[in-house]
Amino acid sequence: MMFYIAALSLIGIGLYVVLTKKNLVKVLIGISIADSGVNLLLISVGYLKGGTAPILEKGLNKPMVDPVPQALVLTAIVIGVATLALAMAVVIDVKRHFGTVELDKVIKMMRGGDGSDA
């Protein structure tokens, strides 16, 4: 139960940051926090109090934790890192071009250009 509360509050914090912050790096951090929350949620689905690692061996008499969520989370973490790295690379380019990562200022500068996209 504690895991669920922690996971849901992490997702909530992430959501709040995404909706309120205007700094692109902060928005990305917010999504990343929500991502960790989701991973924690997935892991806690398979958690079993007093369970062992899901590896078959001789003389095993304890219950095992569910291996499926662990496999899922491993994949999800890798995907999350890849996406985050790509997003950060693009944000660095935005910073180089506009000299700022504030969403409002970037949009205002783009209007000043040829005004086509914001």
Add this chain to the structure above:
Amino acid sequence: MSIDIHVYPSLLTLVPMLFAPLFLLFRTKVIHKILATLTVLLDLLIIYKLMLAMPIDEYTGGWILRGIHLRFDNLSLIYTLLFVTVIGTSWISSFKKNYPPLFYFLTSILLSTLNTSAITLDLFNIYVMLELSSIIAYILIAMKENWKHLWASLKYLMISYFAFTMYLTAVGLIYMHTGTLDITRISGEISPIIASMLIVPLLLKSGVFPVSMWLPAAHSLAPTEVSAILSGSFVKMGSIVIFRLTSTPILKHAYIPITFIALLSALIGVILAYNESNVKRILAFSTISQMGFVLAGGPIYGSLHAFNHGIFKSLLFFTVGDQVEETGHYDIKALKHAKFPMYRYIFLLIGILGIAGVPLFSGFISKSIIIHHMPLYGKIALILASIGTVASMAKLASIGYRKSILKIPSHYLIFATITVFVGIKYINYALSSWALIESFIVIAIGLAIFLMLHPKHIPRILEKLDIMVIEYMLTLISMWAILYIQR
């Protein structure tokens, strides 16, 4: 002589994935051509072999009921054929231009992920494919290294990263409640909030109105071949997963809110398209509208329209994109001075006749079948959207042509042939006096609107990043509310 090989659906994933790194290893154009041909031919051979033994179920690794569940059926057949046609033809066109080896590597992996999304029945596998194809799309959009492209790519990246995190949450919660990730074996009841968290990211992927305002910038700024791939095959991925989910008994009721969103998208898409002056953005908005048709059509008729739309929209993006790259103008007024060369204009017209639903072209069949099977409110909305489509496409046709030497580029020819072939071969399925009269009335009113109503400039406020997040949340909440009331 017949070669007897045993084929599995998973080969559709493996073959393009294995060929992809070879494009990076050998960097000469000749070898690229050979590799691309091999990939397409092998892919077509596998599809043909699988088609003979349809429907096939496969559990990866032989773990019956535990491995990833793959299935090749009618729906997969239509979608995999579309994916390989669009990407293969874009490769033909790309050999005439200077594309880096990275382009072939990425598109080959994209073909693999799209194929997988057409055969997989595993919720988590779908998540991986959504993320992987999006990562490829971000790089393809930003390949021109211009700040505008970077910004379009970043907007899409942010909103879909946010959305797919939500999709993953829903997958985790479904696993918690039901203990399975296989779409066909989910039982019990999915609460409305989980169902909407599962479906709205897929709507974002499939390019329908309130959630997909990333699409116009991304599709119109990308290079010609990339635009065709994105509009022809990439946005179709969300729709097939939605069809798979809503054909299960447990999520069947979710089809009603999806239809509402689809009809709204069909209408708003053409309004935005008609009032736009950038030619590639007209096509991008028309994609938003046509994806509304696809989703409103449901698994059987919608998949047909997805195929037809993929083909003629690629043709339109190729003709218009080549023209834009040649002249350097995006604006319709500037293009009216330059005009299309004659041969390109003919192919543009074939694409327009297809998308406008003129009899003897493929769009007529799928559009009239979809309209025929809708309830009354759906019929009215879709006919209005068809009128808008005719009006906005008449804008493109009004650019006009100039005399030029006659060329027949093979990539245009492939798409045009399929559009006409499907339109003539299967006309019996849609042909009725009612459908004919309806299509002519739609065209007449559409042309009248084009002649009388002047387009106005609509500000692009809906495409701002922070507004997009709000649009997404609003769609999520309204989807949840409708599902909650239905229960």
